[in-house]
Amino acid sequence: MVSQTGIYALQAVLLLARRSDGSPLSAAAIAQELDLPADYLAKTLRRLRVDGVVSSSRGAHGGYRLACPAEDLSLARVLDPFEETRPRRVCLMGGRCDPAHPCSAHDRWSTVTHSARRILEDTSVADLLHDDRPTLTLRTGTDS
């Protein structure tokens, strides 16, 4: 549901968000801090830059910064460049049920996928820095 690359991206973005001063952080420094594969993280950060999540400055003392305030950056925007969380299969049965006649697993499963998507869209990077929002709770229709 979330790829390894997406996890790397999230970790890196959170580290950048924690950085109070405006100086950039190099890919190598991020990788060392988080103990991630440096070369691959560098590639991942490049993709984040192309997607506008981070900005970069080249040369000595260069590195990466968040491209926008952490409050305005949803987890979905960080993860989407790696095309993970957008529901690719509409339903459990492989997406061959049309909306008019959904398969019997459709409602159950779309509840999960939609709530996952919503959490990623409604949670900002800043939310994860100092978390005090109430978390989502699940209940079944049979419980009520």
Next chain:
Amino acid sequence: MVSQTGIYALQAVLLLARRSDGSPLSAAAIAQELDLPADYLAKTLRRLRVDGVVSSSRGAHGGYRLACPAEDLSLARVLDPFEETRPRRVCLMGGRCDPAHPCSAHDRWSTVTHSARRILEDTSVADLLHDDRPTLTLRTGTDS
């Protein structure tokens, strides 16, 4: 979250469950009915048999049957042989937060993964045949 192979397995098992008489259904027939890659589905059915989800009989007029009543067969048991739905990463941040000090995304995300797992465990193949159970509903803590 659920692999292509798992989807194939679910579709095949549902087809077997719909079969009222006790005669087995061949892999080729299942593949034709569902329009799935026949050779790969055959391999998938073999894995289901090893895992005890279906039973097989060889030779002419052989094929596959459900190994147990559809009521007693959870979706999780069908999907687990393909190691998909068991939460491999405990949290969004790559699982490096220990339970005592969960990362800030932990509660949010585990809500999703646990509800997904619970749906797969609580829903039987029979439930999907004639669906009349109330579906899960989601609400946020902020709504109440």
Next chain:
DNA sequence: GCTAATTCGGACCTTAGTGTCCTATTAAGA
């Protein structure tokens, strides 16, 4: 201007998931 630090971007490798193909084995029925 030179050097060091850094991003940029492409080439390449490895592995797992998916898919194909072929041969051996088994069993039903003529």
Next chain:
DNA sequence: TCTTAATAGGACACTAAGGTCCGAATTAGC
């Protein structure tokens, strides 16, 4: 007994994700 239909199971191919490596371009500071 022979033929035919089926599972069993291994070998192999393809693709994408994850990961490594290297050279080129860029920039700060000396």
